[in-house]
Amino acid sequence: MTLQAIKTEPAMALPAPSAAVVALPPTPKRRSASRWLGMLRHAAVRVVPPLIVVVLLLVIWELTCRGAGSTLPPPSRVLSDTRDLIVDPFYDHGGIDKGLFWHIYASLKRVALGYSLAAVAGIALGTLVGQSIWAMRGLDPIFQVLRTIPPLAWLPLSLAAFRDGEPSAIFVIFITSIWPIIINTAVGIRNIPQDYRNVAAVVQLNPLEFFWKVMLPSAAPYIFTGLRIGIGLSWLAIIAAEMLIGGVGIGFFIWDAWNSSHISEIILALVYVGIVGFVLDRLIAGLGKLVTHGVSAS
Amino acid sequence: MQPYLKLDYIGKTFTRGAVTTEVLKDVCLDIARGDYVSIIGHSGCGKSTLLNIVAGLTRATVGGVLLENREVNSPGPDRAVVFQNHSLLPWLTVYQNVQLGVDKVFAKTKSRAERHDWTMHNLNLVQMAHAKDKRPSEISGGMKQRVGIARALAMEPKVLLLDEPFGALDALTRAHLQDSVMALHQKLNNTILMITHDVDEAVLLSDRIVMMTNGPSARIGEVLEVPLPHPRNRLELASNPTYLKCRQRVLEFLYERHRFVEAA
Ligand SMILES: Nc1ncnc2c1ncn2[C@@H]1O[C@H](COP(=O)(O)OP(=O)(O)OP(=O)(O)O)[C@@H](O)[C@H]1O
Ligand SMILES: [Mg+2]
Numbered sequence: 001m002t003l004q005a006i007k008t009e010p011a012m013a014l015p016a017p018s019a020a021v022v023a024l025p026p027t028p029k030r031r032s033a034s035r036w037l038g039m040l041r042h043a044a045v046r047v048v049p050p051l052i053v054v055v056l057l058l059v060i061w062e063l064t065c066r067g068a069g070s071t072l073p074p075p076s077r078v079l080s081d082t083r084d085l086i087v088d089p090f091y092d093h094g095g096i097d098k099g100l101f102w103h104i105y106a107s108l109k110r111v112a113l114g115y116s117l118a119a120v121a122g123i124a125l126g127t128l129v130g131q132s133i134w135a136m137r138g139l140d141p142i143f144q145v146l147r148t149i150p151p152l153a154w155l156p157l158s159l160a161a162f163r164d165g166e167p168s169a170i171f172v173i174f175i176t177s178i179w180p181i182i183i184n185t186a187v188g189i190r191n192i193p194q195d196y197r198n199v200a201a202v203v204q205l206n207p208l209e210f211f212w213k214v215m216l217p218s219a220a221p222y223i224f225t226g227l228r229i230g231i232g233l234s235w236l237a238i239i240a241a242e243m244l245i246g247g248v249g250i251g252f253f254i255w256d257a258w259n260s261s262h263i264s265e266i267i268l269a270l271v272y273v274g275i276v277g278f279v280l281d282r283l284i285a286g287l288g289k290l291v292t293h294g295v296s297a298s
Numbered sequence: 299m300q301p302y303l304k305l306d307y308i309g310k311t312f313t314r315g316a317v318t319t320e321v322l323k324d325v326c327l328d329i330a331r332g333d334y335v336s337i338i339g340h341s342g343c344g345k346s347t348l349l350n351i352v353a354g355l356t357r358a359t360v361g362g363v364l365l366e367n368r369e370v371n372s373p374g375p376d377r378a379v380v381f382q383n384h385s386l387l388p389w390l391t392v393y394q395n396v397q398l399g400v401d402k403v404f405a406k407t408k409s410r411a412e413r414h415d416w417t418m419h420n421l422n423l424v425q426m427a428h429a430k431d432k433r434p435s436e437i438s439g440g441m442k443q444r445v446g447i448a449r450a451l452a453m454e455p456k457v458l459l460l461d462e463p464f465g466a467l468d469a470l471t472r473a474h475l476q477d478s479v480m481a482l483h484q485k486l487n488n489t490i491l492m493i494t495h496d497v498d499e500a501v502l503l504s505d506r507i508v509m510m511t512n513g514p515s516a517r518i519g520e521v522l523e524v525p526l527p528h529p530r531n532r533l534e535l536a537s538n539p540t541y542l543k544c545r546q547r548v549l550e551f552l553y554e555r556h557r558f559v560e561a562a
Contacts, residue, residue: 205402220389
């Protein structure tokens with residue numbers, strides 16, 4: 001976010017002088033140059049330390065796993081073993097013999113579906129629980145019990161209900177990510193200041209207008225906290241669920257690699273899983289920042 | 299003649315568990331159209347509770363509020379409120395905050411363009427048109443309060459309710475806004491009910507000052523007419539004998555009552 005803000009400013013500052021006088025441009029140019037330098041320094045401060053740590057860890061790993069009796073491959077072997085997978089993530093030989101891109105794509109598709117359903121249902125239920133004292137009394141204890149059930153415990157039940165792996169996996173995502181969304185939305189709704197309710201009452205907003213114009217924006221910071229926890233849990237659950245249901249997907253890819261003793265492929269897949277999870281988290285966080293811009297600062 | 303706004307034996311009791319507190323008792327007040335009435339009293343005596351009852355945000359336990367002879371007991375734009383802490387919605391711009399009320403109140407009677415003009419007209423009234431695209435977090439406390447006033451005015455309320463509208467402001471900004479409200483009242487001649495705990499503010503702005511006794515079971519202790527002609531000028535009034543006499547009366551009331559409570 002901060003990086004972007006710094007980047008856009010000089011771009012916006014430039015056109016004005018060029019439209020006015022020819023003598024002016026040097027100043028903004030120099031300023032934009034120093035901005036770029038500042039940005040570079042800023043980026044370096046954030047990127048260099050983790051880079052050093054990663055290199056250090058790789059060296060330690062290399063040294064410890066180099067020996068003949070080692071059960072795990074060192075990074076150099078991982079790299080040479082998985083070169084084909086890294087170089088061409090898009091191949092497709094039919095069945096489950098596909099590039100890593102297709103596996104991750106399949107997993108993401110399941111997450112997207114299950115998570116979207118959870119977001120819609122979670123915000124709706126959370127609003128109900130936050131708004132109505134009776135809904136809270138009735139539903140909250142049930143939610144508190146259900147949310148402690150581990151995601152995978154739902155899988156056999158959903159397999160029994162849907163008789164198919166695909167909807168079962170989506171259901172597991174749904175049921176895993178919905179609880180934090182419900183609970184955070186409810187807290188957000190309950191925390192809407194009485195002042196805002198009074199304003200809405202004086203203006204006589206109807207319930208639907210109140211929901212869109214006051215409730216959602218006011219509770220948005222809480223809702224996005226729930227959504228962010230939810231996406232993290234979804235990604236945790238999908239890998240485990242896919243190991244059990246099989247088919248295309250990064251979870252089953254890992255399981256398959258284990259069964260055929262391709263330890264290097266497992267390690268590569270783990271790296272990808274981590275990166276995708278990180279990107280998903282940042283995506284929701286960024287979206288939240290965008291949407292709730294200005295709300296928290298009152 | 300029937301009064302424009304009538305508070306008819308209003309009583310309010312709060313019940314929390316087994317504890318009940320009677321906050322207001324037998325509050326009666328008649329307000330004529332175009333009147334500027336202030337309610338003054340010590341903190342916690344129930345001024346906000348009374349205003350909220352008039353606004354319809356709180357239900358009275360006994361008694362009722364009559365506006366043009368019709369009982370009102372739910373909130374509505376005909377009794378727009380300017381809240382003590384501005385209560386602007388932080389995710390909307392200044393313009394959108396005012397527009398929110400305008401769009402609801404004039405949904406059927408004004409076209410889209412007319413509603414825009416009316417929103418801008420009211421922002422102009424409080425001199426806030428220049429900041430129409432700013433968010434509340436980007437403007438000062440005095441400006442927020444101005445927007446709050448514009449939002450309330452834009453609903454064309456029959457009665458404008460002000461709950462310590464200048465309470466959170468510094469003295470200079472407060473004086474400035476008081477002058478603005480005076481000028482607006484002069485121009486629009488709306489009926490205003492204002493809560494304050496500032497004696498000078500009450501005398502400067504109002505036609506009548508309602509002094510409330512201390513709670514619990516607060517009542518109206520005394521009503522004082524302020525026979526000063528409008529428009530008023532704060533500098534000239536500073537040495538005006540009528541002004542000083544009114545000021546003295548209010549101070550005496552508050553001071554006596556306050557002493558009374560401490561002795562009890
Ligand atoms: N919802 C409530 N439940 C119980 N008691 C309440 C409630 N609201 C207000 N009170 C009590 O009613 C009394 C009057 O409150 P109110 O806010 O009307 O006072 P006030 O005159 O506006 O004070 P201030 O000048 O400090 O704003 C207080 O003693 C308060 O504790
Ligand atoms: Mg109050």
